[in-house]
Structure formats: C-alpha cells, structure tokens
Amino acid sequence: MFRLILCLAALTVALAYKNPHYASGRTAMVHLFEWKWDDIAAECERFLGPRGFGGVQVSPVNENLEIWSFQRPWWERYQPISYRLITRSGNEQQFASMVRRCNNVGVRIYVDTVFNHMTGTWNEHTGTDGSTANYSQWSYPSVPYGRNDFNIPQCVISGDDYYCCADRVRNCELNGLKDLYQGSEYVRTQIVNFMNHLISLGVAGFRIDAAKHMWPGDLSVIYDRLHNLSTTYGFPSGARPFIYQEVIDFGYEAVSRDEYTPLAAVTEFKFGRELSRAFNGKNRLRWFYNWGTSWGLLASSDALNFIDNHDNQRGSGGGGDILTYKQPKQYKGAIAFMLAHPYGWPRVMSSYAFTNNDAGPPMDSSGNTVSASINPDNSCGNGWICEHRWSQIYGMVAFRNCVGNTNVTNWWDNNSNQIAFCRGNQGFVAFNNDNWDLNQTLQTCLPTGSYCDIISGGKSGNSCTGKRINVGWDGRASIILGANEYDMVLAIHAGIESRL
Numbered sequence: 001m002f003r004l005i006l007c008l009a010a011l012t013v014a015l016a017y018k019n020p021h022y023a024s025g026r027t028a029m030v031h032l033f034e035w036k037w038d039d040i041a042a043e044c045e046r047f048l049g050p051r052g053f054g055g056v057q058v059s060p061v062n063e064n065l066e067i068w069s070f071q072r073p074w075w076e077r078y079q080p081i082s083y084r085l086i087t088r089s090g091n092e093q094q095f096a097s098m099v100r101r102c103n104n105v106g107v108r109i110y111v112d113t114v115f116n117h118m119t120g121t122w123n124e125h126t127g128t129d130g131s132t133a134n135y136s137q138w139s140y141p142s143v144p145y146g147r148n149d150f151n152i153p154q155c156v157i158s159g160d161d162y163y164c165c166a167d168r169v170r171n172c173e174l175n176g177l178k179d180l181y182q183g184s185e186y187v188r189t190q191i192v193n194f195m196n197h198l199i200s201l202g203v204a205g206f207r208i209d210a211a212k213h214m215w216p217g218d219l220s221v222i223y224d225r226l227h228n229l230s231t232t233y234g235f236p237s238g239a240r241p242f243i244y245q246e247v248i249d250f251g252y253e254a255v256s257r258d259e260y261t262p263l264a265a266v267t268e269f270k271f272g273r274e275l276s277r278a279f280n281g282k283n284r285l286r287w288f289y290n291w292g293t294s295w296g297l298l299a300s301s302d303a304l305n306f307i308d309n310h311d312n313q314r315g316s317g318g319g320g321d322i323l324t325y326k327q328p329k330q331y332k333g334a335i336a337f338m339l340a341h342p343y344g345w346p347r348v349m350s351s352y353a354f355t356n357n358d359a360g361p362p363m364d365s366s367g368n369t370v371s372a373s374i375n376p377d378n379s380c381g382n383g384w385i386c387e388h389r390w391s392q393i394y395g396m397v398a399f400r401n402c403v404g405n406t407n408v409t410n411w412w413d414n415n416s417n418q419i420a421f422c423r424g425n426q427g428f429v430a431f432n433n434d435n436w437d438l439n440q441t442l443q444t445c446l447p448t449g450s451y452c453d454i455i456s457g458g459k460s461g462n463s464c465t466g467k468r469i470n471v472g473w474d475g476r477a478s479i480i481l482g483a484n485e486y487d488m489v490l491a492i493h494a495g496i497e498s499r500l
C-alpha cells in the first residue's frame with residue numbers, strides 16, 4: 001500500500017508539468033519565432049486572443065552574444081551571456097507588459113529556455129545588454145559564472161557519441177558551446193532564479209532547449225524548485241509550469257525520450273517527420289487511421305507536437321523532408337491534419353522568409369528587428385510569413401477548439417490518399433492528396449443543416465465565401481475536393497465560424 005501511494009505521488013508530480021494551463025476552450029500554441037515583445041502583445045490583442053489561440057512560444061528572453069560576423073544570425077539567441085532580460089526582442093519592462101497583455105486576452109506565454117550552455121568561442125565578446133565574456137577563463141561576469149560552473153574536462157560531442165555515450169552527450173559541448181554543470185548547487189540556483197523571475201512576471205511555462213544534453217536527475221531538481229504559476233495572472237492556485245523538453249529521439253540513440261517523460265512533456269519529432277513524408281506523397285494518408293502510439297509516438301498527453309520548428313525547417317535538428325511554408329499546399333494539409341486530430345499539444349510554427357539558413361529576422365542596418373506589417377487581407381509583410389495568419393491554419397485552430405476532446409470516429413478512406421473523419425458530432429474533415437478528385441457522399445456526424453467549409457472560404461453573414469456543405473437528416477453530405485484545387489482539405493464544424 002505504501003509503495004502504491006509513492007507511485008501515485010510520483011505520477012501526480014510528472015502530470016503537474018504536462019498541463020499548459022490554457023484559458024478555457026483553447027487548445028493550440030504558436031511559435032512567434034524572433035518576434036519582438038511589443039509586437040507579440042499587439043498580436044495577442046488584435047489576433048491571437050480573438051482567434052482562439054491558447055499560447056505563444058517566444059524566442060529566448062535573456063541576454064545573448066551579438067554575432068556580427070554572421071550578420072546577427074537567429075542562432076545567436078542560443079548563446080546566452082547573462083540572465084538579464086534584454087534581447088533584440090525587447091527589454092524586461094516590454095517583456096513583462098507583453099505577458100500581462102497576452103494573459104489579459106487569454107493567451108499564455110511559454111519561454112524558450114537555454115541553460116545547457118552559454119556561448120561558443122568567438123571574436124565577438126559583447127551581449128545584447130553590453131555584458132562581456134572571457135572565453136579562455138569561462139568567465140561570464142554578469143551572472144557570474146566561472147570555470148568551476150562548467151563541465152570538466154572539456155570535450156566536444158561527436159556524431160558517434162549520440163549512439164554510444166549518453167555521458168558524453170550530456171557532459172561534453174554541443175557545437176562547442178560552453179557546457180554548464182547543472183550538478184552544481186550554485187548553477188542550479190542561477191537557473192532556478194532566472195525561471196522563477198519569469199514565473200513572477202506571469203509566464204505559463206518553458207521549452208527546455210537541449211534537454212537531451214542534460215541529466216534528467218538535475219532537471220528534476222530544477223523543475224521542483226520552480227514556483228507555482230502566478231495567481232495574479234489568473235492561474236489557478238497550485239498550478240505548476242508547463243514544461244516541454246526538447247529531446248530529438250527517432251529511436252536507437254543512447255539518450256531516449258523515455259528518460260524525460262517521467263519528468264514533464266517532451267517534443268515529439270516523429271510526429272512532423274511522418275506527416276511531412278505522407279503529405280509529400282511518400283506514404284499514404286490511409287495508414288493514418290491509427291495515428292498515435294501505434295506509430296511509436298509518445299503518449300498523447302506527454303507530447304508537444306508540431307510539423308516544423310525553427311531548426312528542422314532549416315534542415316537541422318532532425319530536419320530533412322520536413323514540410324514548411326515553402327510547400328504551402330502540402331504544408332497546410334499537414335497542419336490541418338495535426339489540428340483536426342486529437343493527438344498531443346500542438347504547436348504551429350510562424351516564420352520569416354529565408355533562403356540562407358543563418359539569416360536572422362528582417363532587420364535594419366543596425367541589426368534591429370523590423371516588425372511584421374499587417375496587410376489589409378490579414379497577411380504579414382516586411383519579410384514575415386505569419387503562417388498563423390493563414391486562414392486555413394487559424395480556421396483549423398478554431399476547429400480544434402470547437403471539437404474539444406471528442407474522439408476520431410467514422411474514419412473513411414479510398415485505400416489511398418483520400419481520407420475523412422469526424423470528431424464526435426462537432427466536426428468533420430476531409431483530405432485529398434491523390435491526383436484525382438474526391439467526390440463522395442460521406443457521413444459527417446454533424447447535425448442536419450448547412451455549413452461553410454472553413455478552408456476554401458468561410459462564413460459571411462448568411463452565406464459562404466467558399467464551399468457550402470448541406471448535411472442531410474442522416475448526417476451525410478456530398479463532399480467534393482478536386483485534385484487541382486488550391487487546398488487539399490475541407491473542414492466544417494458546429495462552431496459559429498462554420499455553421500450557418
């Protein structure tokens with residue numbers, strides 16, 4: 001009996017970190033990669049809040065090395081130089097104001113947190129708040145950190161290490177980045193103070209960058225020292241931060257994602273790889289009838305799932321074959337499937353346009369980030385893609401909010417790449433990734449009535465700007481998705497955005 005109680009206690013602790021604490025009725029987050037805090041605050045108020053987004057993952061918030069020799073690449077933000085909240089995205093006051101304004105409209109903030117390492121060794125020595133580093137001394141005076149706060153001896157992770165040697169993956173340097181020793185009480189305290197400061201400003205949780213490169217035992221100590229989420233910002237009392245740990249695991253490596261799920265949620269990289277393959281025509285959609293753990297995916301409640309992220313959309317970090325905004329029709333298909341299907345805690349990527357993988361966000365000649373402009377049709381300008389503003393994508397976020405935790409039912413397929421399914425009696429979705437038309441009468445499971453397809457258009461007053469679907473007394477409707485249509489998806493649901 002005592003043992004049972006202990007097990008239940010351990011389980012409760014892990015579950016505590018797996019809840020994003022979304023405001024009621026919200027189910028998906030967006031990664032506003034490299035956005036500025038003032039712009040995110042405005043985006044929460046004018047778009048994300050009203051459209052039903054649950055949260056925003058923001059780029060790293062603490063001071064990083066400025067790397068001019070690569071013209072201020074995006075990846076300089078993965079080279080921390082102190083824990084002061086000053087970056088190209090803004091200062092502490094702007095960050096705090098953003099968190100408050102987003103929480104006020106029901107949108108949570110999750111911080112990409114980098115504490116496996118500090119900087120690499122560069123000719124540049126200065127950070128975004130003027131802090132300096134002395135690499136040969138492992139010296140970061142603004143924290144301060146010195147030689148004893150890093151792993152000794154110094155070694156660099158090789159490709160082979162990933163397959164043989166978990167200790168080297170965790171104790172050696174990732175890409176030559178100075179590797180912090182999280183076993184140290186002093187180092188843990190700096191990290192915990194930094195994260196608790198963010199919690200006091202109202203954030204709802206953290207992405208743990210490079211979690212694979214840290215010992216689960218050390219992470220567990222750090223997580224358990226974090227404060228509860230702030231009730232001042234509307235979180236229930238006793239709420240633990242949502243934590244999703246970045247562990248790239250396709251199987252067969254020395255470090256496994258299963259070492260991290262007892263602690264908190266984990267990024268599920270197989271999710272986007274398999275869906276990208278299928279929507280790219282390298283697998284059939286029909287096989288997705290049992291999508292989930294049968295495919296070797298993490299348990300749904302453990303998974304932070306996505307199609308692309310900031311690394312693999314550039315071909316690194318488990319990249320290759322990953323769909324991005326650059327293949328819009330297939331990409332919107334994969335995102336629609338992710339949002340239509342009940343699996344996991346989905347995250348939508350929102351990018352700026354790039355051809356050079358190193359290129360930082362749109363910026364002026366002084367290196368200041370240039371804000372996204374908003375066009376009359378709701379799309380973005382100034383070099384920003386804003387996938388989250390594509391109507392097919394935010395429309396499917398509303399679909400997901402509407403169908404809630406209903407199951408997939410009435411799966412239909414043509415043995416190939418035409419599929420359809422219901423979400424309870426709340427939503428119906430169809431896909432056509434074959435090169436011939438889909439033209440079928442299908443069970444939609446929806447109440448009798450008329451609905452606007454939210455992909456080809458939407459509802460405008462009492463009519464549809466795109467397809468109109470008439471659901472009969474028996475729940476069935478004629479569904480047409482031409483192979484050459486602009487999109488390969490059709491979606492209707494019981495919410496106000498779709499039901500006439």
Ligand code: LAG
Pocket residue numbers: 075076077078079114119120121174175176177209210211246311316317
């Ligand atoms: C991550 N997750 O575990 C981030 O998602 C990923 O974006 C980070 O790599 C990485 N871990 C370290 O936080 C990125 C770039 C790297 C870049 C690194 C540090 O993908 O290319 O390395 O951030 O800025 C760069 C140079 C390397 C150099 C290194 C150290 O590209 O050539 O060795 O800096 O100076």
Ligand code: CA
Pocket residue numbers: 116169170171172179180213214
């Ligand atoms: Ca490490």
